[in-house]
Amino acid sequence: MELKDKVIVITGGGRGLGRAMALELAEKGAKLALADLDQEGLDETIALCAEFGVEARGYIANVSDEDSVVKLFNDVAADFGALHGLVNNAGITRDGLFIKVKEGKVVSKMSLDNWNLVMDVNLTGTFLCGREAAIKMIELGNQGCIINISSISRSGNMGQTNYTATKAGVQAMAVTWSKELARYGIRAASIAPGFIGTEMVLSMKPEALAKVEATIPAKRLGKPQEIANTVAFILQNDYVNGRCIEVDGALRL
Ligand code: NAP
Numbered sequence: 001m002e003l004k005d006k007v008i009v010i011t012g013g014g015r016g017l018g019r020a021m022a023l024e025l026a027e028k029g030a031k032l033a034l035a036d037l038d039q040e041g042l043d044e045t046i047a048l049c050a051e052f053g054v055e056a057r058g059y060i061a062n063v064s065d066e067d068s069v070v071k072l073f074n075d076v077a078a079d080f081g082a083l084h085g086l087v088n089n090a091g092i093t094r095d096g097l098f099i100k101v102k103e104g105k106v107v108s109k110m111s112l113d114n115w116n117l118v119m120d121v122n123l124t125g126t127f128l129c130g131r132e133a134a135i136k137m138i139e140l141g142n143q144g145c146i147i148n149i150s151s152i153s154r155s156g157n158m159g160q161t162n163y164t165a166t167k168a169g170v171q172a173m174a175v176t177w178s179k180e181l182a183r184y185g186i187r188a189a190s191i192a193p194g195f196i197g198t199e200m201v202l203s204m205k206p207e208a209l210a211k212v213e214a215t216i217p218a219k220r221l222g223k224p225q226e227i228a229n230t231v232a233f234i235l236q237n238d239y240v241n242g243r244c245i246e247v248d249g250a251l252r253l
Pocket of ligand 1: 011012013014015016017018035036037038041061062063064088089090091092121125149150151152192193194195196197198199200201
């Protein structure tokens with residue numbers, strides 16, 4: 001897909017990886033619809049995209065809320081009259097051990113609230129946005145591509161029972177969608193980033209972060225730009241479909 005003048009939705013586009021993706025696609029001439037909970041972050045990303053002379057609009061939307069997601073895609077279709085791509089990027093963590101035991105006694109457990117919160121945003125949010133994007137692409141007669149942002153943690157990681165389950169899920173959903181939606185000219189793929197230097201990672205405890213960095217064969221965190229490049233690559237290459245691209249500096253958890 002040639003990106004010039006194509007309409008791409010990025011969830012969580014207000015900051016972090018979503019902002020880097022928006023700037024990369026803006027530089028390539030795409031029109032951007034950025035969804036986030038935070039107006040200030042959206043405004044900043046939009047101002048940065050505007051420097052490339054492309055149309056960029058912000059939408060306050062909660063990806064875990066069905067009405068909000070349906071409204072988001074209706075609004076995007078009305079504003080742009082087309083839809084060619086979605087990056088399911090919005091995501092959260094609520095890390096904690098599955099169970100914590102001290103001197104033979106269980107002292108804490110992962111709460112159902114923290115399980116549900118992460119499921120709602122990462123898994124249900126990706127499901128709802130993917131579904132509504134596919135509906136709009138078909139209704140508008142556009143071919144396109146959906147990218148789910150998974151994680152290196154998708155294969156299991158200490159302290160992330162909730163997050164790992166969602167990131168395995170979004171990768172599997174992309175495979176399913178690639179099979180179901182190919183007949184409509186819609187591709188789906190996923191990206192599994194390693195540890196990338198955004199707020200999500202930089203807010204880890206310094207000891208934990210130093211430990212992670214030491215184990216990365218590349219000996220550094222990934223750059224948001226390195227994930228943004230991968231998004232552009234998948235969107236542009238029409239034969240990438242159903243697969244997960246790992247961008248992790250060779251780290252294995
Ligand atoms: P981030 O800096 O925390 O940004 C996440 C964005 O998602 C924020 O703009 C946030 O909005 C938005 N968001 C959260 N909940 C939302 C909701 N319910 N509806 C709409 N937007 C919502 O995270 P990041 O590091 O850029 O990560 C982006 C994606 O990459 C996530 O899916 C993450 O799991 C994945 N990932 C990141 C890394 C990494 O190393 N950074 C590694 C692997 C995978 P607010 O600003 O309002 O909170």
